[in-house]
């Protein structure tokens with residue numbers, strides 16, 4: 001097994017939460033101090049197993065350009081747990097000196113002491129799960145903070161981190177276009193370096209899905225959803241943010257380097273329960289069940305649940321539909337370099353259809369989504385599925 005193609009990233013999944021948000025269908029378990037400690041030990045065991053697998057014959061360690069702590073709520077880790085993991089990483093892997101080390105945090109579990117500790121341990125980017133600055137919307141989503149706490153914690157974060165991102169959710173039932181614009185203007189006023197936006201999806205089995213079925217609210221209609229998206233594009237781009245991926249906006253020099261690996265079809269390793277990895281040509285993922293994950297590591301085994309080897313055709317399709325998420329699109333030259341195939345010839349029929357529908361555009365070196373394509377991305381991506 002080899003990490004290659006120049007840039008590699010590491011994702012660490014921390015599947016603990018202080019409670020369940022009403023819209024969330026991710027696997028997570030209730031926070032428990034002892035369980036987290038045991039879990040951190042397992043993460044370290046998993047990292048050591050991979051380090052020995054990846055070590056080249058000449059003893060050189062694999063280079064990591066990005067590290068991302070996602071969840072769940074990684075901000076529930078103590079400063080010393082985080083430092084232990086990062087220390088181990090520096091010893092077992094070759095952590096690039098300018099590596100981007102990101103961490104997802106929630107306002108409700110953030111303290112000044114933790115921010116200080118995370119910063120001294122080496123974290124250099126925060127992704128803050130704000131979701132809204134409106135108390136009614138926060139309570140509808142089942143978040144554990146209100147707008148006052150969100151503002152307070154963002155200001156605190158800015159004291160320790162010059163690179164932080166804010167997540168916002170739109171198309172929340174009952175949210176009007178003016179409410180959404182207030183959220184956007186508030187975000188812009190705080191001036192984070194990066195903003196991510198997600199349209200609320202009501203996933204099966206969540207408390208929100210049950211409330212919807214019981215007729216407690218109506219879903220936001222598609223037209224308003226699209227209007228909100230276009231408004232965000234307009235407000236953020238006129239305030240110095242570059243729209244660089246379907247859901248992501250950044251000031252110059254502050255795009256998420258880790259997430260770009262996914263969109264650029266580059267390799268990454270995921271550790272922790274339910275974490276996914278892509279080491280070409282394989283995709284593989286760990287057991288989601290925390291206890292099964294820990295049991296496997298306890299027995300000295302990798303906790304991988306399944307592996308699939310992508311065919312050549314699947315790899316080409318993935319590179320196209322993941323790359324199209326970036327507004328700069330997919331480079332025809334890079335595609336050729338990787339597959340020795342001319343993208344425009346191989347997908348001639350799909351490209352002609354999507355171009356005639358005004359969903360993609362093709363210039364000399366790149367194929368990308370149009371503004372209409374940004375709104376109908378899924379239709380475009382489906383065309384490339386093998």
Ligand code: SF4
Nearest residue numbers: 017020021024071072
């Ligand atoms: S904090 Fe994040 S992972 Fe945890 S329940 Fe809420 S949305 Fe889900």
